[in-house]
Amino acid sequence: DTGVSQNPRHKITKRGQNVTFRCDPISEHNRLYWYRQTLGQGPEFLTYFQNEAQLEKSRLLSDRFSAERPKGSFSTLEIQRTEQGDSAMYLCASSLGQPGRQETQYFGPGTRLLVL
Amino acid sequence: DAKTTQPNSMESNEEEPVHLPCNHSTISGTDYIHWYRQLPSQGPEYVIHGLTSNVNNRMASLAIAEDRKSSTLILHRATLRDAAVYYCMERGGYNKLIFGAGTRLAVHP
16 A cells, blocks of 8 residues: 555553654655644644645644654654643645645545543 | 535435535635545545536546636435545645535435
8 A cells, every 4th residue: 555654543642641643655745744633623734844844834733743754754743741632633644746736635544642 | 714615414315416515705716626525534535626617537526616606526426435524625825725624425325
């Protein structure tokens, strides 16, 4: 399967702990996105990378959140000092961005986080 | 915030066509209309997009009103596997997708 993969698929943690999620995009995709989805809502944008550069961050991305994409390949999303409100599905998407062309984003299956 | 409005839910019977409406009355002249869907327990997947002309692909058709203030996603023959939440979005020069609450489609056998 050459789609977007995310690990772990599920994570249960206690409030105050740190968690890290990994996303492996489709190879050769230069753009990578993180979204968060709570129950009954559509996904909300968190942050976006073009290659290794983080080009946009949402106001939703508090100081406790950090994302990296070293070498422009896989990406990690870390949440420090988790809170119960961080419980959500964290989705990663990748795309091949080309100037002047509408891109299609390909989503992974998500990581479901539950903070107790 | 999402700039599109969609019905919260719709129902269809298997093998029947489904027309999913979307209003985007403030869309600019250069923004595309994109549709994604999200099956249960999966990430969203791309369905179709268009600018002015009607578009067809293997999954669906997209009919865009002449004034571009609304569009309709058409599933020609609904199957049980089409039960999902369908999201309509405007897409201009921004890279991120801005999802609304979408339309939850139920398909009955």
